[in-house]
Amino acid sequence: MKLIFSYLTVIFSVFLFACGSGGEQEASQETTSADTTAAMTSVTLEQVWATDTVMMTPESVIYDETNDVIYVANIGTVNAEGTDGDGFISKLSTGGEVVELQWVTGLNDPKGMGIRDGKLYVADLSEVAVIDLAGGEISETYPVEGAVFLNDITIDENGAVYISDSNTDKIHMLADGQVSTWMSDSTLQRPNGLYAEGNQILLASLNGGYLAPISKDNKEIGEYWLDNIPSADGIIKTNDGNYIVSTWSGEVHYVDPDNNETQKLLDTKAQEINSADIGYIPAQEMVLVPTFFDNRVVAYKINKGNS
Numbered sequence: 001m002k003l004i005f006s007y008l009t010v011i012f013s014v015f016l017f018a019c020g021s022g023g024e025q026e027a028s029q030e031t032t033s034a035d036t037t038a039a040m041t042s043v044t045l046e047q048v049w050a051t052d053t054v055m056m057t058p059e060s061v062i063y064d065e066t067n068d069v070i071y072v073a074n075i076g077t078v079n080a081e082g083t084d085g086d087g088f089i090s091k092l093s094t095g096g097e098v099v100e101l102q103w104v105t106g107l108n109d110p111k112g113m114g115i116r117d118g119k120l121y122v123a124d125l126s127e128v129a130v131i132d133l134a135g136g137e138i139s140e141t142y143p144v145e146g147a148v149f150l151n152d153i154t155i156d157e158n159g160a161v162y163i164s165d166s167n168t169d170k171i172h173m174l175a176d177g178q179v180s181t182w183m184s185d186s187t188l189q190r191p192n193g194l195y196a197e198g199n200q201i202l203l204a205s206l207n208g209g210y211l212a213p214i215s216k217d218n219k220e221i222g223e224y225w226l227d228n229i230p231s232a233d234g235i236i237k238t239n240d241g242n243y244i245v246s247t248w249s250g251e252v253h254y255v256d257p258d259n260n261e262t263q264k265l266l267d268t269k270a271q272e273i274n275s276a277d278i279g280y281i282p283a284q285e286m287v288l289v290p291t292f293f294d295n296r297v298v299a300y301k302i303n304k305g306n307s
Helices: 002-017
Strands: 041-050 058-064 069-074 087-092 098-107 110-116 119-124 127-132 137-143 150-155 161-165 170-175 178-184 191-197 200-205 211-215 232-237 243-247 251-256 261-267 279-281 286-290 297-306
Touching (some): 058 279, 058 286, 069 098, 069 110, 069 286, 087 110, 087 119, 098 137, 127 150, 170 191, 191 243, 200 243, 232 279
Parallel strands (some): 058 110, 150 191
Antiparallel strands (some): 041 297, 058 069, 119 127, 150 161, 161 170, 191 200, 200 211, 200 232, 232 243, 251 261, 279 286, 286 297
């Protein structure tokens, strides 16, 4: 009963943020950027391609550099139960063509993903599903005790898998085949996006509306790199060493923490188009945006110049 109540709360919150599937796309969404000062590097996003509306609530997207393909986690039907088994992973080409719409099936509500040693790790509601990339099959599942709404995944250089649980203010860890709770703290405020690098884990907080580093040593949340971004979602690191963070409500922000600079690159809230857990193709400097209820993946080229 507690699980159903928590999930219903999430579903209700989701529908408060978005009322429909987005409808027809306007040309104005193709290139958007915020005003910047003369001292900043101007960063813009230029739409390169978009899939047809054949996805089914796409929540997360990740680029597989080894196989040069894109994987998309599709939640399927959004409902209170969650454990309906209609979630799936799609495979796309880097040009946006659908290689296989339902490449791996039988998932519940798949969201964040991570790749390590030929395996795709997927946060699937209350467990981590491990997919063998060569065979395209689920090879292992790891239940996470007490998990309610597993959301994002990141993998550090040692192979430890970190998983956010947005409904319990916890970050779990899968290492050496064992699952444990790495951090439990109300200040996480519904943790969502995660990005592991060096001795820190970057966090995009859903309710806190901030992007901030968490020290692996003492598990303290550091100074916010960006705040006042409700429904913070995915995090990527760009070729220039800076970051891009999305908000589920429909924004994409560029963050240069060293120079304390931030820019809004995309805002599709007026079109009721979400921007969930984003991905990145480094060689093309391309941001991949799953649009959730809009049922597409949209790719944007990062352009930079002096403002």
